[in-house]
Amino acid sequence: MKRILVGALVGAILMFAWQAVAHMFFVYHHVNVQQAPNSSAILALLSSSIKEDGQYFLPDMNVNATAAEQEEIGKNMEGKPWAFVTYHTAWKSDMAMPMIRQVATMFLVLAFFIWVLGKSPGSYGTVLAKSLVTGFIIFLAAWYPQNIWWHMPWPVLQAELYDLIAGWGLVGLWLGWWLNRRSVK
Secondary structure (H helix, E strand, C coil): CHHHHHHHHHHHHHHHHHHHHHHHHCHHHCCCCCCCCCHHHHHHHHHHHCCCCEEEEECCCCCCCCHHHHHHHHHHHCCCCCEEEEECCCCCCCCHHHHHHHHHHHHHHHHHHHHHHCCCCCCHHHHHHHHHHHHHHHHHHHHHHHHHHHCCCHHHHHHHHHHHHHHHHHHHHHHHHHCCCCCCC
16 A cells, blocks of 8 residues: 555656646747737627636537537538637636645546556566556547547647656656565565
């Protein structure tokens, strides 16, 4: 149990530290979000139309439309502008709770990862490779579909891929050593 708890705790701290450094000091996170001209006017229009937090697809799609109606809506939308908007009614600058949630989530993910590796996780290199592959699997399963379905721009995906590979690489270096060390008597 100590093996999982210590491994996951240190790994979660490493992953969190990497993400903090990447977001604060590397430009690839800053260049992937474009500035909208007239953002104040856009926000005023959204605020007058949307009254609760959520994700919105524009133009509206009637989820209760028949298949024929949905097909007609699709034809009418062809070649026209559309947007996928995440809207919040108020900015909250509380960083403490998101940081705690991020470390706790990574702790849980890494505890599961160590458990899946089992009692014989393999050599240092094998653990590192499994960790890197896990980061890539997460990218393919969670981030890349955002491009497939919602056309999320590649620079956004690229930044997430860098973070996943670097973060899981650090975790793999740590766990490769931690899970293969010999007890000193």
